[in-house]
Structure formats: C-alpha cells, structure tokens
Amino acid sequence: MAQPGLDKRTQTKVEDQSSLKGTLASVFLLGFFLIITWVGVFLLFVNRF
Amino acid sequence: MSSFTEKIKKVDPRDAKLGMAHFYVAFIGLFIGGMAGLLQTLVRSGQYTLPAGIGYYQLLTLHGVVLALVMTTYFIMGFQLVAVSRTAGTLSNKQRTTAWIGFWLMTIGTVMAAVMILLNEASVLYTFYAPLQAHALFYVGLTLVIAGSWLGSAAIIMAYVAWRKQNPGQPSPLLTFMALVNTLMWVVATIGVASTVLFQLLPWSLGIVERVDVAVSRTLFWYFGHPLVYFWLLPAYMAWYVVVPKIIGGKIFSDSLARLSFILFLLFSIPVGFHHQLMEPGIDAAWKFLQVVLTFLVIIPSLMTAFSLFATFETFGRSKGATGLFGWLKELPWGDARFLIPFIGMLSFIPGGAGGIINASNQMNQVVHNTIWVTGHFHLTVATAVILTFFGISYWLIPHLTGRTLTKAMNKLAILQGVLWAIGMTFMSGAMHAAGLLGAPRRSAFSEYGGAAQAAEWIPYQIAQAVGGSILFIAIILVLYIFINLAFFAPKGEEEFPVGEAANLAEKAPMVLENWKLWLGIVVLLIAFAYTIPFIDLIENAPIGSKGYKLW
Amino acid sequence: MHIHKFEKIWLIFGVATLLVFLSVIGVSAFYLGNQPPSCLATINPEKVDTTAPFDKPGLNKVEGKEWDYELVFVASAFNYTPGEVEVPLGAKVKVIATTKDVVHGFNAAGTNINMMLEPGYISELVTTFDKAGEFLIVCNEYCGAGHHLMSSMIKVVE
Ligand SMILES: [Cu+2]
Numbered sequence: 001m002a003q004p005g006l007d008k009r010t011q012t013k014v015e016d017q018s019s020l021k022g023t024l025a026s027v028f029l030l031g032f033f034l035i036i037t038w039v040g041v042f043l044l045f046v047n048r049f
Numbered sequence: 050m051s052s053f054t055e056k057i058k059k060v061d062p063r064d065a066k067l068g069m070a071h072f073y074v075a076f077i078g079l080f081i082g083g084m085a086g087l088l089q090t091l092v093r094s095g096q097y098t099l100p101a102g103i104g105y106y107q108l109l110t111l112h113g114v115v116l117a118l119v120m121t122t123y124f125i126m127g128f129q130l131v132a133v134s135r136t137a138g139t140l141s142n143k144q145r146t147t148a149w150i151g152f153w154l155m156t157i158g159t160v161m162a163a164v165m166i167l168l169n170e171a172s173v174l175y176t177f178y179a180p181l182q183a184h185a186l187f188y189v190g191l192t193l194v195i196a197g198s199w200l201g202s203a204a205i206i207m208a209y210v211a212w213r214k215q216n217p218g219q220p221s222p223l224l225t226f227m228a229l230v231n232t233l234m235w236v237v238a239t240i241g242v243a244s245t246v247l248f249q250l251l252p253w254s255l256g257i258v259e260r261v262d263v264a265v266s267r268t269l270f271w272y273f274g275h276p277l278v279y280f281w282l283l284p285a286y287m288a289w290y291v292v293v294p295k296i297i298g299g300k301i302f303s304d305s306l307a308r309l310s311f312i313l314f315l316l317f318s319i320p321v322g323f324h325h326q327l328m329e330p331g332i333d334a335a336w337k338f339l340q341v342v343l344t345f346l347v348i349i350p351s352l353m354t355a356f357s358l359f360a361t362f363e364t365f366g367r368s369k370g371a372t373g374l375f376g377w378l379k380e381l382p383w384g385d386a387r388f389l390i391p392f393i394g395m396l397s398f399i400p401g402g403a404g405g406i407i408n409a410s411n412q413m414n415q416v417v418h419n420t421i422w423v424t425g426h427f428h429l430t431v432a433t434a435v436i437l438t439f440f441g442i443s444y445w446l447i448p449h450l451t452g453r454t455l456t457k458a459m460n461k462l463a464i465l466q467g468v469l470w471a472i473g474m475t476f477m478s479g480a481m482h483a484a485g486l487l488g489a490p491r492r493s494a495f496s497e498y499g500g501a502a503q504a505a506e507w508i509p510y511q512i513a514q515a516v517g518g519s520i521l522f523i524a525i526i527l528v529l530y531i532f533i534n535l536a537f538f539a540p541k542g543e544e545e546f547p548v549g550e551a552a553n554l555a556e557k558a559p560m561v562l563e564n565w566k567l568w569l570g571i572v573v574l575l576i577a578f579a580y581t582i583p584f585i586d587l588i589e590n591a592p593i594g595s596k597g598y599k600l601w
Numbered sequence: 602m603h604i605h606k607f608e609k610i611w612l613i614f615g616v617a618t619l620l621v622f623l624s625v626i627g628v629s630a631f632y633l634g635n636q637p638p639s640c641l642a643t644i645n646p647e648k649v650d651t652t653a654p655f656d657k658p659g660l661n662k663v664e665g666k667e668w669d670y671e672l673v674f675v676a677s678a679f680n681y682t683p684g685e686v687e688v689p690l691g692a693k694v695k696v697i698a699t700t701k702d703v704v705h706g707f708n709a710a711g712t713n714i715n716m717m718l719e720p721g722y723i724s725e726l727v728t729t730f731d732k733a734g735e736f737l738i739v740c741n742e743y744c745g746a747g748h749h750l751m752s753s754m755i756k757v758v759e
Contacts, residue, residue: 026355027611038407041417042410042626181704181743303603306602326717330640330719333639337637360605415716416713419715488737493739499752556602591643592645592722593721595703598703600679601745
C-alpha cells in the first residue's frame with residue numbers, strides 16, 4: 001500500500017520542481033489588486049465634481 | 050588566514066569600520082526622527098499638545114530631514130560601500146579615504162541643518178519649498194550632505210572601475226553592479242537639487258539676490274525628488290534579489306533579468322518628476338502627460354521584480370518537495386528574521402505600488418494630491434518596504450561587521466519588531482489612506498477647521514494614526530535595542546554576509562548591460578526629451594520672482 | 602537572456618494593463634477636458650488685489666463663456682478671500698485662484714478641486730457643482746505656522 005503512494009509522490013515532486021504556476025497565480029493576484037484599487041479611485045474621480 | 054577567508058567571505062575590518070560609522074548615524078537618526086513622528090501623530094489626534102517652545106512644523110521638518118534625507122542616505126551609503134567591498138573586493142586606501150571624507154562632509158552638513166532646525170530657523174519641511182526661506186546655514190548644510198554623498202559615490206564608482214580593469218570581459222558581481230546603478234542614478238539626480246540649493250536658494254537666503262523663481266526651484270527639486278525614492282528603493286531590491294535567496298537557501302531566479310530591471314530603473318526613474326507637480330499651474334498639461342507615460346514605464350521593472358521574487362520562493366519551496374499551487378509558501382523560513390522582516394517589506398510594497406500608480410495617474414492625482422493619503426502611501430513604500438528591508442539587512446550585516454552573531458533571543462525580538470511594525474503601519478497608513486480620500490490634508494497640525502463637519506469626520510482616523518504611530522515607536526525602540534546589542538554586546542562569532550548565486554550559472558549576463566556610455570547616454574537623452582522644452586517655457590514665461598518669507 | 606514563458610505572460614498582461622490605464626486617463630484628459638489644472642497664466646503676486654479678476658474675489662456671474670460663473674479666490678498666509686461663499690447647485694463654474702505670498706494649496710475636500718497656488722501663477726479649474734452640501738476648502742501645502750488654520754467654505758445650495 002505504502003509503496004505506490006510513495007512513488008506517486010516522488011513523481012509529482014519531479015514534475016513540480018520546474019513549475020512556476022504558483023508564481024503565475026501570485027503575480028496575477030497582484031495584478032488584479034492593482035486593477036481593483038486603480039478602478040476604485042478612478043470611479044471616485046468620475047463621481048466627484 | 051586564506052582558508053579562513055575561503056570559508057566565510059568577510060568584509061575587511063577597515064571597510065567594516067567605514068560601514069559602521071554610517072550605520073551609527075543612521076540609527077541615531079532613526080531614534081530622533083521616530084520620536085518626532087510619534088509626537089506628530091499624538092498632536093494630530095487632538096489629545097496632546099507639544100511642550101512649550103516646540104513647533105509642530107519644526108518637529109515635522111526634523112522628522113522629514115532626519116529620516117527621509119539623513120537616515121536613508123547614511124544607511125544606503127554604508128550598505129552599498131560594504132556590499133561593494135564584499136563582492137568586488139576590499140576597497141583601496143584611496144577609495145576608502147574618499148568615502149571617509151564624504152562621510153565627514155555629510156556629517157558636518159547634517160549637524161548644521163539639524164542645529165538650524167532646532168533653533169527654529171528652518172521650519173520649511175524637508176522639501177524646503179521657496180519662497181519660505183530658511184537660514185542660509187540650513188542650505189549650506191544640505192549642500193554639504195549632497196557633496197559628501199558624491200564622494201561616497203565616487204568611492205563606489207572607483208571600486209567598480211578597478212574591478213572591471215582587473216577582470217576584463219567579465220560581468221561585474223551582481224551586488225556591485227546594482228550598487229553602481231543606484232550610485233549613478235543618485236549622482237545624475239542630485240544635480241537638480243544641488244542646482245536649486247546652490248544657485249537659487251543659497252544666494253537668495255544670503256541676500257545676494259532678492260528674488261527666487263519658485264516654479265523653477267520646485268522643478269529642479271522634483272527632478273531630484275522622484276529618483277530619490279528609487280534611491281531608497283533600489284538597495285531594498287538589492288537585498289530582495291541577491292540576499293534573500295541565499296538566506297532561504299534558494300537561488301537568484303535570473304541574474305541577467307535582475308540587471309536588466311536595474312538598468313530600466315536607471316533610465317526611467319529620473320525623467321518623471323512632473324508627476325509630483327501635476328497640480329501646478331506653470332507646467333503645460335501635455336508635458337505633464339508625457340512624464341506620466343514615462344512614469345508608467347518605471348513600473349515595468351517592478352513587475353519583473355515581483356515575478357522574480359515569487360519565482361525564487363516557489364522554486365525553492367518545490368525543491369523541498371512542496372506541492373500544490375501555494376504549498377511552497379510553507380517551506381519558507383518564517384522563523385528567520387533575516388527573511389521575515391524583508392518579506393513583510395515586500396508585501397507592503399504591493400499596496401504601496403498600487404497607491405503609487407494611482408498617484409501618478411495624471412488627473413486622478415486631484416483626488417489625492419497633498420491629502421494625507423500621500424503620507425500613507427510613502428509610509429508603505431519607504432517607511433515599510435524599504436525600512437523593514439534595511440532592518441532585515443542590519444540584523445545580519447551589523448554582527449557581520451562587528452564580528453558578532455545574531456542570537457536566537459535577538460532573532461525572536463527582531464521578529465516581534467517586524468510584526469509590531471506591520472500592525473502599527475496597518476493602523477497608521479490605513480487610516481491615512483482613508484482620511485486622505487475624504488480630503489484630510491497632509492503636513493498639518495491638529496485643526497477642527499472652525500467646526501466644519503468634514504473635518505470632524507477625519508478625527509477618528511487621526512486617533513487611529515496615533516495608535517499606529519505609538520505601536521511603530523515601540524518597534525523602533527526594539528530595533529535600537531537590537532542594534533545596540535549587535536554592535537556592542539552580542540556574543541563574538543561569525544555572521545554570514547549572504548550573497549546569492551544565480552539558478553543558471555551557465556547564463557552569463559550580456560556585457561551590453563555594463564556599457565555605461567550607452568545607458569548614461571540614453572539617460573541624458575530621456576531627461577533632455579522630458580525636461581528641455583517645459584523647462585525653457587518655465588524660464589521664458591516666468592513671473593516676477595518671490596522675496597523670502599519666514600512665516601513660522 | 603532567457604525569459605520564462607510565465608514571465609512573458611505576466612509582463613504582457615502587466616504592460617497591457619498599464620496601457621489601458623494610460624488610455625483611459627489620456628482620453629479623459631485630452632478629449633473630455635479633464636486635464637489637471639495647468640493654466641500657465643502669470644500675475645504679479647504683489648499686485649494681486651488690483652489685478653482682475655482678483656480685485657473682485659467671490660462668485661461672479663459671467664456671460665458668453667462656456668461657464669456660468671467665475672469663483673475667484675485670493676490666498677495669503679493664513680486665509681482665503683472669500684472666507685465663505687454660496688454656489689447655486691448645478692452651476693458650471695470656473696474656479697480661479699492665486700496667492701499673494703508663499704505657496705498654498707487649494708483643495709475642496711471630497712471634490713476634485715485640488716490645485717497648487719504658486720506666487721506669480723494663476724490656477725484655474727472648470728467644474729459643475731452638481732452636489733449640494735458644504736465643502737471645506739483647506740490649504741494642503743505647508744505655508745507656515747498657521748497653515749492648519751487656513752480654510753474657506755463653499756456652500757452648494759439649491
Ligand atoms: Cu496656506
């Protein structure tokens with residue numbers, strides 16, 4: 001039982017080592033934050049006289 | 050001896066002494082400036098009045114000059130000198146002597162400016178906008194600080210040139226390259242502030258000329274003022290790119306991209322000063338917009354930096370077996386102050402950067418200009434992202450230079466300091482951002498504005514700022530306690546000066562990145578493009594100049 | 602120089618976002634007239650009180666212009682003239698201001714009326730007062746010991 005599980009884990013590990021999908025997700029979260037705050041203040045500008 | 054240096058690369062004791070001299074002044078400045086900051090937030094809460102004789106704006110001038118100009122410049126000069134010494138080799142006697150003369154010039158200048166502020170002869174804030182006129186010795190002091198920093202800069206440039214001569218065809222060590230870029234930017238930028246101080250403000254304060262051109266002076270100031278904020282930021286980026294990867298046990302994501310981002314900062318940090326002058330009457334709207342576009346270009350290297358840092362963390366985490374989208378976060382050394390403190394700084398740069406984009410967005414600046422939002426903004430960027438990184442650097446650099454070690458107890462205290470800073474700044478900067486959007490002005494003592502309803506809305510936020518300011522002051526006391534421990538009392542030992550290695554050592558940085566004729570040529574062209582015509586316009590259409598005022 | 606595929610995606614996304622921001626503010630500024638205040642006109646700061654329109658501070662009805670009123674302010678340490686003014690709701694107004702001495706700010710809190718007043722220059726901004734209420738004008742550029750006491754009030758009334 002333990003043996004195949006371990007194999008699977010090693011496999012994922014090798015596969016994940018070169019992955020930067022977390023980085024991509026992180027920078028896009030950052031990007032969305034920049035957009036939300038900017039749009040927020042832009043709307044304030046538009047709504048004020 | 051040689052096997053010893055092999056084992057742990059140490060900064061030469063003579064260079065260490067030079068660095069420590071800078072750090073003593075920087076941390077004394079931190080105490081004075083931090084104290085002033087605390088008192089300001091207390092005054093503005095409306096619950097506290099300053100003891101007789103001290104003016105709010107005198108205190109505010111002290112806070113700005115000591116922290117924004119003195120503390121940062123000393124720390125950066127000290128850090129860059131020892132970083133060059135560590136990565137490009139011990140400074141020559143000539144280089145070191147030059148840097149020492151620079152240090153003493155800066156120190157004489159600092160003392161002169163500080164004395165004038167304490168005598169209430171210079172309550173003009175750290176931006177010293179004419180036609181408010183300070184005592185001539187205040188301007189002389191500032192001139193000496195700048196001149197001194199040029200000598201420190203000369204030492205770094207000489208060390209770089211010497212290294213390149215000894216290693217022809219080789220890209221310079223990354224930290225040395227970065228220190229050089231920041232130094233070159235500083236020299237080009239300070240020409241602006243030196244010009245207005247030497248040729249406009251000093252003769253005017255001495256009575257040699259009667260009037261000063263206010264708009265020209267402001268433009269020269271902001272030609273310097275924006276690269277100034279990058280001069281603060283780039284040493285933090287040096288630590289984020291090069292030092293932090295080594296601390297966590299990972300690699301620099303890409304040496305070449307790190308260099309490229311620094312070159313982009315060099316090119317686009319300077320021709321953007323108008324985004325601080327968007328609300329000014331004397332500059333044409335089209336030229337303002339042009340500099341807004343250039344300002345947006347300087348965002349790109351920060352986008353690159355964000356990717357590189359996340360990638361460094363993720364690659365390291367995955368090499369430790371992390372899985373899932375964000376599993377790598379768990380592998381980071383959260384208990385290590387040398388990592389955690391700069392990391393909090395990095396996080397704070399996300400809202401800091403977001404605010405910066407808003408500030409620079411041309412007419413959107415009308416929403417926030419000179420409101421306390423702006424104060425909240427740069428307390429996230431310089432007073433959190435940059436300063437926490439400087440603290441994080443100090444926690445290994447000070448013991449490295451003094452031959453001591455950061456003990457477990459001090460590491461714990463340092464972590465507490467970082468967490469307190471994050472909490473205090475969330476209160477203070479958050480409340481500043483919110484009050485600023487409601488219109489509360491920056492740089493103002495407590496005022497009910499004749500009982501106006503809007504001004505009453507700001508007061509709860511001002512109380513929150515005082516709460517935040519008090520927490521921050523406790524954190525400053527902790528920093529100073531740790532600094533004194535690391536400088537004088539920590540156990541003797543060897544603390545590492547961490548310098549990261551690139552993930553891909555086979556990839557040599559393109560030599561074009563070290564072609565300074567090319568880059569400085571582009572810098573000059575960009576500045577000429579962005580400034581020549583509007584600057585001539587300002588001079589040609591100038592109104593009659595202003596006499597000096599002392600309204601405090 | 603090798604750039605990772607994800608980094609390319611991120612930089613393209615980031616740069617595209619910045620371009621959208623710039624386009625939005627560019628169109629708003631150059632085609633919809635929302636330029637930041639950039640009047641360029643100069644004045645002798647020592648003769649403000651005798652120079653039109655500053656010889657008549659306050660709200661003045663005008664004819665034959667794109668705006669219905671001119672709202673004229675004179676700033677000096679540490680007050681604004683007028684110290685209080687009523688503006689009819691919905692009026693299209695050109696706000697015109699200058700300073701007689703040092704640099705002052707001019708910000709009607711909670712509005713986009715926010716401009717620097719510099720000696721020798723006239724600052725202007727055209728806007729439609731489409732919200733009723735009291736708007737506090739504060740000096741938001743440090744001008745001396747009384748800086749925080751420097752204010753005025755615009756009352757937008759029906
Ligand atoms: Cu004022």
